[in-house]
Amino acid sequence: MSRPITIVEVGPRDGLQNERIVLEPTVRAELVRRLEAAGARRIEAVSFVHPKYVPQMAGAEEVMALLPPAAGRSRIGLVLNGKGYDRALGTPVDEVNVAMSATDGFGLKNQGLTVDQQVGMLADIVAGRRNAEGEPGAAPALTATLSCVWGCPFDGEVSTGQVEDLVGRIAELGVGEIALADTIGAGDPWSVTRKVEAARRAAPDAVLRLHFHDTRNTGLANAHAGVEAGIDVLDASVGGIGGCPFAPGATGNIATEDLVYMLERAGFETGYDLDALIAVARWIGEKIGRPAPSALSRAGGWPRSTADAAQR
Amino acid sequence: MSRPITIVEVGPRDGLQNERIVLEPTVRAELVRRLEAAGARRIEAVSFVHPKYVPQMAGAEEVMALLPPAAGRSRIGLVLNGKGYDRALGTPVDEVNVAMSATDGFGLKNQGLTVDQQVGMLADIVAGRRNAEGEPGAAPALTATLSCVWGCPFDGEVSTGQVEDLVGRIAELGVGEIALADTIGAGDPWSVTRKVEAARRAAPDAVLRLHFHDTRNTGLANAHAGVEAGIDVLDASVGGIGGCPFAPGATGNIATEDLVYMLERAGFETGYDLDALIAVARWIGEKIGRPAPSALSRAGGWPRSTADAAQR
Numbered sequence: 306m307s308r309p310i311t312i313v314e315v316g317p318r319d320g321l322q323n324e325r326i327v328l329e330p331t332v333r334a335e336l337v338r339r340l341e342a343a344g345a346r347r348i349e350a351v352s353f354v355h356p357k358y359v360p361q362m363a364g365a366e367e368v369m370a371l372l373p374p375a376a377g378r379s380r381i382g383l384v385l386n387g388k389g390y391d392r393a394l395g396t397p398v399d400e401v402n403v404a405m406s407a408t409d410g411f412g413l414k415n416q417g418l419t420v421d422q423q424v425g426m427l428a429d430i431v432a433g434r435r436n437a438e439g440e441p442g443a444a445p446a447l448t449a450t451l452s453c454v455w456g457c458p459f460d461g462e463v464s465t466g467q468v469e470d471l472v473g474r475i476a477e478l479g480v481g482e483i484a485l486a487d488t489i490g491a492g493d494p495w496s497v498t499r500k501v502e503a504a505r506r507a508a509p510d511a512v513l514r515l516h517f518h519d520t521r522n523t524g525l526a527n528a529h530a531g532v533e534a535g536i537d538v539l540d541a542s543v544g545g546i547g548g549c550p551f552a553p554g555a556t557g558n559i560a561t562e563d564l565v566y567m568l569e570r571a572g573f574e575t576g577y578d579l580d581a582l583i584a585v586a587r588w589i590g591e592k593i594g595r596p597a598p599s600a601l602s603r604a605g606g607w608p609r610s611t612a613d614a615a616q617r
Numbered sequence: 618m619s620r621p622i623t624i625v626e627v628g629p630r631d632g633l634q635n636e637r638i639v640l641e642p643t644v645r646a647e648l649v650r651r652l653e654a655a656g657a658r659r660i661e662a663v664s665f666v667h668p669k670y671v672p673q674m675a676g677a678e679e680v681m682a683l684l685p686p687a688a689g690r691s692r693i694g695l696v697l698n699g700k701g702y703d704r705a706l707g708t709p710v711d712e713v714n715v716a717m718s719a720t721d722g723f724g725l726k727n728q729g730l731t732v733d734q735q736v737g738m739l740a741d742i743v744a745g746r747r748n749a750e751g752e753p754g755a756a757p758a759l760t761a762t763l764s765c766v767w768g769c770p771f772d773g774e775v776s777t778g779q780v781e782d783l784v785g786r787i788a789e790l791g792v793g794e795i796a797l798a799d800t801i802g803a804g805d806p807w808s809v810t811r812k813v814e815a816a817r818r819a820a821p822d823a824v825l826r827l828h829f830h831d832t833r834n835t836g837l838a839n840a841h842a843g844v845e846a847g848i849d850v851l852d853a854s855v856g857g858i859g860g861c862p863f864a865p866g867a868t869g870n871i872a873t874e875d876l877v878y879m880l881e882r883a884g885f886e887t888g889y890d891l892d893a894l895i896a897v898a899r900w901i902g903e904k905i906g907r908p909a910p911s912a913l914s915r916a917g918g919w920p921r922s923t924a925d926a927a928q929r
Contacts, residue, residue, distance in 0.1 A: 494883070571807040
């Protein structure tokens with residue numbers, strides 16, 4: 306069993322944007338570099354949102370300017386609308402990820418758009434790319450992330466049918482990779498299997514990617530179900546950072562090192578150096594002023610040598 | 618999908634024996650009562666070990682004296698040897714669980730017995746029960762837990778063949794339920810599937826039960842794999858208590874409320890009232906002087922009502 310699994314590192318974006326301490330662009334670029342040195346090959350590095358709403362993500366252009374393009378490394382920029390997309394085009398991002406929501410409630414709160422308006426926004430971005438085709442400086446790759454797939458804090462339960470329908474509409478626009486996100490960490494692994502199967506029916510030619518939060522400790526179980534359902538691409542955040550330390554119950558993404566441990570121990574190939582990754586988790590923990598909440602940054606990998614173990 | 622899953626609550630034993638603060642028998646009996654009020658039907662309530670080695674478990678007889686037998690409720694006592702078994706017989710425990718290890722290294726450290734000596738010890742207990750058959754005060758049910766199935770801190774990796782062999786030897790003695798334990802939290806869900814299948818080959822007539830620690834955050838993923846492999850009985854500890862707060866890396870059992878959430882959300886029946894269980898987790902957190910580390914005692918269940926959610 307040496308099936309490769311791609312982990313998209315989202316710590317510099319989804320992790321840091323939910324931390325209390327705001328880090329300078331230089332530190333955020335350093336985080337990207339350290340993650341790449343530990344094995345990350347796709348990193349959500351920046352978000353092109355207004356700093357008034359998300360001060361943690363201010364200076365996306367500065368972060369990207371500190372990251373010269375490198376072969377085999379993809380830096381991703383998140384956008385919420387066409388304006389963000391245009392900003393992204395002014396930087397050397399390799400991929401643009403368009404945030405969307407499975408529900409009107411979250412879409413309106415997060416980006417001021419109903420589901421239908423989000424699909425229209427995505428269609429406009431796609432149309433703009435078609436018009437620009439063949440021009441110098443080819444457009445970055447385009448992906449979409451659908452949030453609230455396993456539940457919405459405003460609209461409640463989200464049905465498998467709702468997800469299937471919306472994934473189909475996104476795929477029809479020609480988006481080649483679609484991420485399904487459990488934004489509030491409410492999913493269980495059996496519903497992951499069902500919604501992955503539904504999404505595949507709706508978008509048989511798209512790459513499906515999964516994005517889990519560990520709010521209710523089901524994150525790795527959900528990842529296991531996803532991999533068993535044939536998923537090859539998963540998001541994770543170094544150290545499991547994110548969530549707001551002042552909002553009871555908020556929790557970060559599944560931790561990259563926890564996911565790497567589970568997968569590598571089972572024989573999958575992630576391309577990461579686990580010890581190097583744990584070192585990055587501890588380093589970013591110092592920067593954000595609290596220990597990274599991941600299990601592996603506390604417990605370390607296993608097996609260590611028998612001699613080591615006997616010393617403990 | 619309304620398949621019932623039995624959760625064996627091990628917080629009063631495996632949880633509390635690894636906490637720094639030692640609780641009086643009255644508090645431990647109160648914990649058992651509160652857990653039963655929240656829905657627990659099988660509880661590892663006491664351990665018949667010498668208080669010199671495990672002061673947290675001193676006074677097992679006192680705990681049991683505070684728990685009058687009740688229909689449909691099973692209180693379990695853990696024993697490490699024949700001496701502990703004889704002590705258990707002097708109390709109204711409904712089940713005796715014999716601790717065993719898949720490795721010589723852990724067996725010698727934990728109970729001064731190699732694997733072969735442990736099998737001999739178990740055989741002696743079984744023989745004693747046969748001799749006493751038909752006598753008044755029928756013997757409590759007998760189960761065995763095999764530790765270090767997914768790795769040993771002293772002997773390193775544990776093979777599927779080792780587990781299959783030993784489970785077969787235990788089943789041959791007539792033990793009707795055998796628990797496989799990931800003592801150091803090193804397993805991954807794919808290896809859970811393999812070892813459950815091997816154990817079932819070795820003991821096709823025994824009930825198999827699983828016992829996971831969340832040291833590396835794989836506990837619920839391992840539980841998911843186990844349930845998918847046909848397991849109907851899982852151990853868990855209220856609040857996820859246990860592990861030693863002063864030993865870096867040590868971590869408790871998977872939390873009962875986290876497991877209940879994952880299973881109930883997927884439509885399985887556990888018999889627990891999740892909110893009542895969370896209240897018990899918070900109560901025991903006060904008693905042990907640190908918040909229970911479970912995810913659900915922090916985040917709460919989901920869905921709440923839409924109105925509640927909008928208020929957050």
